[in-house]
Amino acid sequence: MTSISARRLGKELTEIKAEGCPVGINLVKADDFATWWFTIEVMGESLYQGEKYTLQFRFDSNYPISSPAVQFVVGDGKVSPVHPHVYSNGHICASILGNEWSPVLSVIAVCVTIQSMLASCKKKERPTDNDRYIRFAPDNPKKTRFHYDDDTV
Amino acid sequence: MASDYEFSDSDGDYDDDEDMIDGTQDETGESEDDMDMDAFGDDFKVVPKGKRKSFEIEYESLSQSDVEKLMKKDVEDIVGILGVDESTANLLLRHMSWNTERLIEKYMDNPTKVLVAAGVTVEEPPSSPAPIRSHSIPNSATIGTSQSGRRPTRSSSKLLGSKSPSALKSSSTVSPTSTTRLSPRATDLPTPFVCPICFDDAPTLRPLSLTCSHPFCSGCWTAYISSKITDEAEHAIRCMAEGCALVATDTFIHDLLTASDVDPEEAKVNEETWARFQELLIRHFVASNPNLKYCPYPACTNTVSCPAAASKASLTSVVPIVSCGARGIPGAAQASGSGGNLGLPGKEHKFCFGCPIESDHRPVVCAAARLWLKKCRDDSETANWIKSNTKECSMCMSTIEKNGGCNHMTCKKCKHEFCWVCMGPWSEHGTAWYSCNRYDEKAGVEARDAQSRSRASLERYLHYYNRWANHEQSAKLSLDLYAKTEKKMEDMQITSELTWIEVQFMKKAVEEVDKCRMTLKWTYAMAYYLAKGNEKDLFEDNQRDLEKAVEDLSELLESPIEAENIPMLRQKVTDKTVYVQKRNEIVLEDTAAGFLEGRWKWNVAIDGFDDPEKTEF
Numbered sequence: 001m002t003s004i005s006a007r008r009l010g011k012e013l014t015e016i017k018a019e020g021c022p023v024g025i026n027l028v029k030a031d032d033f034a035t036w037w038f039t040i041e042v043m044g045e046s047l048y049q050g051e052k053y054t055l056q057f058r059f060d061s062n063y064p065i066s067s068p069a070v071q072f073v074v075g076d077g078k079v080s081p082v083h084p085h086v087y088s089n090g091h092i093c094a095s096i097l098g099n100e101w102s103p104v105l106s107v108i109a110v111c112v113t114i115q116s117m118l119a120s121c122k123k124k125e126r127p128t129d130n131d132r133y134i135r136f137a138p139d140n141p142k143k144t145r146f147h148y149d150d151d152t153v
Numbered sequence: 154m155a156s157d158y159e160f161s162d163s164d165g166d167y168d169d170d171e172d173m174i175d176g177t178q179d180e181t182g183e184s185e186d187d188m189d190m191d192a193f194g195d196d197f198k199v200v201p202k203g204k205r206k207s208f209e210i211e212y213e214s215l216s217q218s219d220v221e222k223l224m225k226k227d228v229e230d231i232v233g234i235l236g237v238d239e240s241t242a243n244l245l246l247r248h249m250s251w252n253t254e255r256l257i258e259k260y261m262d263n264p265t266k267v268l269v270a271a272g273v274t275v276e277e278p279p280s281s282p283a284p285i286r287s288h289s290i291p292n293s294a295t296i297g298t299s300q301s302g303r304r305p306t307r308s309s310s311k312l313l314g315s316k317s318p319s320a321l322k323s324s325s326t327v328s329p330t331s332t333t334r335l336s337p338r339a340t341d342l343p344t345p346f347v348c349p350i351c352f353d354d355a356p357t358l359r360p361l362s363l364t365c366s367h368p369f370c371s372g373c374w375t376a377y378i379s380s381k382i383t384d385e386a387e388h389a390i391r392c393m394a395e396g397c398a399l400v401a402t403d404t405f406i407h408d409l410l411t412a413s414d415v416d417p418e419e420a421k422v423n424e425e426t427w428a429r430f431q432e433l434l435i436r437h438f439v440a441s442n443p444n445l446k447y448c449p450y451p452a453c454t455n456t457v458s459c460p461a462a463a464s465k466a467s468l469t470s471v472v473p474i475v476s477c478g479a480r481g482i483p484g485a486a487q488a489s490g491s492g493g494n495l496g497l498p499g500k501e502h503k504f505c506f507g508c509p510i511e512s513d514h515r516p517v518v519c520a521a522a523r524l525w526l527k528k529c530r531d532d533s534e535t536a537n538w539i540k541s542n543t544k545e546c547s548m549c550m551s552t553i554e555k556n557g558g559c560n561h562m563t564c565k566k567c568k569h570e571f572c573w574v575c576m577g578p579w580s581e582h583g584t585a586w587y588s589c590n591r592y593d594e595k596a597g598v599e600a601r602d603a604q605s606r607s608r609a610s611l612e613r614y615l616h617y618y619n620r621w622a623n624h625e626q627s628a629k630l631s632l633d634l635y636a637k638t639e640k641k642m643e644d645m646q647i648t649s650e651l652t653w654i655e656v657q658f659m660k661k662a663v664e665e666v667d668k669c670r671m672t673l674k675w676t677y678a679m680a681y682y683l684a685k686g687n688e689k690d691l692f693e694d695n696q697r698d699l700e701k702a703v704e705d706l707s708e709l710l711e712s713p714i715e716a717e718n719i720p721m722l723r724q725k726v727t728d729k730t731v732y733v734q735k736r737n738e739i740v741l742e743d744t745a746a747g748f749l750e751g752r753w754k755w756n757v758a759i760d761g762f763d764d765p766e767k768t769e770f
Contacts, residue, residue, distance in 0.1 A: 004351045004376060011352035064350055065373075065380045102395030103350045103369075103377060 005063045009033045012107055025111045034059060037073065038111055042119045054078050055114065056090075057107055058140070067101035069142045070110055082124040085117065089134045091141040093127065098146055206738065208515060208745035210471055212459035212506065214478040217435060220445070220456050224438050227253060235260055240402035244271045247389060247434070250441040272391060272400030275365050348373055350393065361409070363401060367394035375409050379426045388433040406430060448477035449511050450502045455479055459506045469761040470748045472515045473506035513671050516744030517679035520760035525678035529618060536611055536618075545608075547576050547600035576600035617681040624674035631667045634710070638663045641714060648716040651723070658723055662710055662730045669703045669737045676740065684754040688747070695743060699736040706733050 013030055021027060021038070028037035036057040042048040054073035060066060072080035072090035080090040087093075096105060096113055127133065138144060205211060215223075231242040234257055248271035249256040260267045268274045347354040348370035360368040369377075373393070378401065381387045390406065392399040410423040410430075432454065439445045439456050443463040448455045455477035462473030479502045504511045508519035510526070517525070543554045546562075548569035553562065560573040561582075570579035577600055642656040676696045683689040706729040709722070747753045758764050 004373065007353065008351050062376075062380060065377045096395075100396065102397075103373065103393045104367075104395050 005061050006033050008064055046119045047121055047124050048118050053081050064103040069140050070097050071141050083121050087130050087133055093146045208741035210473045212457050212475040215456040217454045220435050241273050244273050272398050363392050363399045365392050365397050365399040367392050369393055382426050382430050446506050448502050449504050453479055462506045468507040468519045474513045474515055475506045477502045514675050516741050517675045521682050545604050617677045621674055621677040624670045628670050649719045658727050662726050665730050665733050672737055682755050684756040695740045699740050702733045702736045
């Protein structure tokens with residue numbers, strides 16, 4: 001299984017390096033097959049114009065059968081975007097990172113989804129339960145059982 | 154009226170189920186486990202087996218294959234009625250939690266809807282791609298569930314496609330979905346095939362897909378299915394494509410896990426995964442059927458069928474203690490097997506069909522037993538500590554701990570000033586500060602009276618708890634007792650003419666003591682909740698008789714063995730054992746009869762019973 005994960009990530013990395021990332025997304029580091037960082041910007045007109053965020057991917061040996069742990073990097077001058085589905089500790093509540101993850105999705109596909117999630121945001125605000133959540137949040141967002149009930153944003 | 158119900162529709166279904174189970178039992182005859190039990194029981198039981206006693210419930214022990222037969226019968230029924238193939242019937246039944254009636258009803262109503270919901274077929278016109286679902290605004294859950302089925306394969310392949318042209322090409326040229334179900338099948342694909350998951354493009358790759366025609370290589374399928382089965386204990390395994398709701402059939406999974414093109418080590422793991430999958434299916438079936446319960450003992454795969462205790466209402470009149478027929482715990486068996494030629498068979502897998510208590514809690518009913526266990530967990534230690542370290546304020550009854558200082562107490566809550574020693578008001582101590590010599594004064598006596606009243610309920614609880622805990626402790630020590638007894642039995646054979654068979658009376662006695670202690674333990678839980686009155690007095694008389702008999706027998710078992718005494722000891726122990734067994738049956742029978750007659754009145758509200766005030770009709 002480790003070999004599938006490494007081979008798959010290797011392939012994804014080769015493609016990213018060969019063809020580049022979609023507009024607004026840039027690879028920061030991918031030194032190993034455990035943690036990758038991307039920067040993400042929303043292009044065009046949006047509430048996040050001119051802002052740049054760092055997205056972190058953590059992979060376990062079961063990737064891509066199991067989903068990567070994805071979150072915004074917080075600290076060291078980096079912050080998480082103010083968005084109804086993004087907690088101030090960087091955790092993201094999105095169904096494709098949880099129960100709707102599919103092995104056919106890729107790192108870039110996740111980046112694009114999150115980019116479009118930001119782009120379609122109508123109002124900059126934190127999730128209503130932000131304070132409660134971040135107090136007890138586990139380090140790995142995959143350990144949180146998010147409840148997905150909002151199709152619209 | 155009860156008789157009305159027998160003719161209602163819902164009861165008709167219930168009867169069907171019962172027949173089904175009985176029928177299978179008749180075919181198979183007595184299971185091996187039962188026969189083992191009989192062989193064992195006949196040696197030692199004084200009362201011949203066969204007649205069920207009033208405190209015993211009727212039940213059947215089913216092995217894994219017996220349950221499989223039951224499942225198969227349901228599946229065959231559905232195949233016959235709905236005219237679908239076997240794997241479809243399986244998926245449909247699992248989707249409907251094995252509720253045959255509802256499945257048929259729903260299927261007749263709208264077959265496509267049921268087939269899609271169960272993941273048998275793909276939705277005919279694929280719904281428009283839904284955006285990713287996120288949380289926060291409590292939207293109607295129906296949108297989420299109905300659309301989650303067909304999430305945008307299109308968008309994902311587009312996303313992937315922008316980066317991997319090969320993947321795009323393969324997924325867009327896939328032949329359109331056919332309605333016939335061929336699984337697994339090698340999808341006809343333009344070469345070379347690149348697995349969209351591992352990106353492998355080796356020509357030896359075996360692309361497989363469900364009828365939704367999302368092809369992935371067999372390696373990825375196996376990894377995915379194994380992870381679902383072993384890590385997530387999931388039996389409904391959906392296609393790997395994003396948003397595809399198609400569920401893999403058993404044949405598909407079986408063919409993958411028994412594939413011969415893997416190395417022997419992996420094949421072994423796959424075999425285990427397949428066995429685990431079978432077990433998951435059985436567990437799901439058992440969990441869906443109120444007449445069945447899985448044996449809760451570790452590594453045991455037996456199931457018990459007990460239709461008499463399937464409804465919650467029945468639990469107020471019966472205590473459904475059942476046994477799956479197996480004994481001991483695999484792996485741990487070696488440890489207890491050290492009992493040498495005594496051949497300790499390991500503990501019988503006894504459990505309660507009606508509640509999660511994994512032991513025999515007769516004679517008390519499930520609801521009261523649970524209440525008692527909860528109270529003990531919450532209270533026992535705290536209660537002990539409160540009793541020994543605190544007093545109540547004689548004015549407001551707040552519990553106070555004195556952790557230093559003088560005897561002049563001022564209650565934090567009501568500001569009452571009193572003396573810690575005599576509990577009387579401090580004002581009466583006059584100028585005799587800090588030395589209490591007023592023990593007999595009226596006010597002090599009254600305050601102590603009030604205090605003792607409030608302590609009485611705690612004392613009462615501790616009375617029952619200590620006896621309960623004592624029997625529990627003794628039961629835990631029974632293993633030691635078994636070992637000691639074995640030693641004695643060996644000694645006896647050496648010092649007397651008795652044969653191995655003839656010294657079995659010792660073992661029998663130990664077993665009986667163990668069993669009775671269990672009953673005694675729970676009689677204290679029962680007595681704690683019984684309302685005062687003649688009924689309770691009679692109950693406690695029976696309890697006392699049993700307790701006395703058990704203690705006498707225990708003492709006999711501990712007594713030293715001298716050669717000349719052995720025949721007498723044997724006679725005594727045998728007599729006592731029979732007596733103890735009778736006393737135990739009297740307690741159990743009388744209590745069980747009491748439940749059937751509704752004779753027992755409680756002093757607290759207990760689930761399923763009338764409230765204590767309203768018990769008089």
